Amino acid sequence: KAGVTQTPRYLIKTRGQQVTLSCSPISGHRSVSWYQQTPGQGLQFLFEYFSETQRNKGNFPGRFSGRQFSNSRSEMNVSTLELGDSALYLCASSSSDSGEWTQYFGPGTRLTVL
Amino acid sequence: DQQVKQNSPSLSVQEGRISILNCDYTNSMFDYFLWYKKYPAEGPTFLISISSIKDKNEDGRFTVFLNKSAKHLSLHIVPSQPGDSAVYFCAASAFNNDMRFGAGTRLTVKP
Numbered sequence: 001k002a003g004v005t006q007t008p009r010y011l012i013k014t015r016g017q018q019v020t021l022s023c024s025p026i027s028g029h030r031s032v033s034w035y036q037q038t039p040g041q042g043l044q045f046l047f048e049y050f051s052e053t054q055r056n057k058g059n060f061p062g063r064f065s066g067r068q069f070s071n072s073r074s075e076m077n078v079s080t081l082e083l084g085d086s087a088l089y090l091c092a093s094s095s096s097d098s099g100e101w102t103q104y105f106g107p108g109t110r111l112t113v114l
Numbered sequence: 115d116q117q118v119k120q121n122s123p124s125l126s127v128q129e130g131r132i133s134i135l136n137c138d139y140t141n142s143m144f145d146y147f148l149w150y151k152k153y154p155a156e157g158p159t160f161l162i163s164i165s166s167i168k169d170k171n172e173d174g175r176f177t178v179f180l181n182k183s184a185k186h187l188s189l190h191i192v193p194s195q196p197g198d199s200a201v202y203f204c205a206a207s208a209f210n211n212d213m214r215f216g217a218g219t220r221l222t223v224k225p
Contacts, residue, residue, distance in 0.1 A: 102218035
């Protein structure tokens with residue numbers, strides 16, 4: 001099986017712009033979670049989608065949003081980018097209906113905001 | 115490419131006994147290793163870390179051991195408690211670059 005893929009791998013934006021990141025889960029996985037990883041804050045949970053519905057949400061401002069399509073692919077959008085949004089954004093897919101089972105992480109998208 | 119592997123998807127132990135979670139890696143450039151703990155419906159939280167200059171780091175009931183020659187690290191929880199039941203992820207990075215995660219091991223501690 002192919003692993004979790006994320007596109008693009010690297011992205012450079014300027015403040016005020018918006019960005020959309022994409023994640024394709026492992027075939028058959030219906031749960032997709034998004035995380036932000038920064039050196040100072042470590043790994044922080046953004047949100048989880050299951051069957052096109054947001055099931056859980058972390059403590060991030062409304063500028064961060066996401067969605068999931070019927071094929072389980074997920075997109076994350078960040079509007080009005082700020083310098084502090086520079087980070088590695090990871091997505092992880094899971095086969096468990098309850099979302100509590102093991103997660104397979106993608107390689108991440110490195111976002112740099114100038 | 116799966117540079118960090120947790121070959122046991124699940125582990126079940128009795129309360130009070132030792133839990134040993136294992137993690138193997140392939141990239142010899144990794145110099146920093148972490149363990150995260152994840153409860154259902156929550157994001158992972160940082161648990162304990164170890165730098166490659168050490169072979170052991172201890173924090174209360176949690177101890178991480180690093181065997182660089184075998185490219186293997188393990189997390190020991192002693193004594194195990196029911197509240198430790200969660201999914202544990204190991205992660206590794208090289209020179210403060212992007213982190214690579216294992217798929218996780220689900221630990222169940224039975225009362």
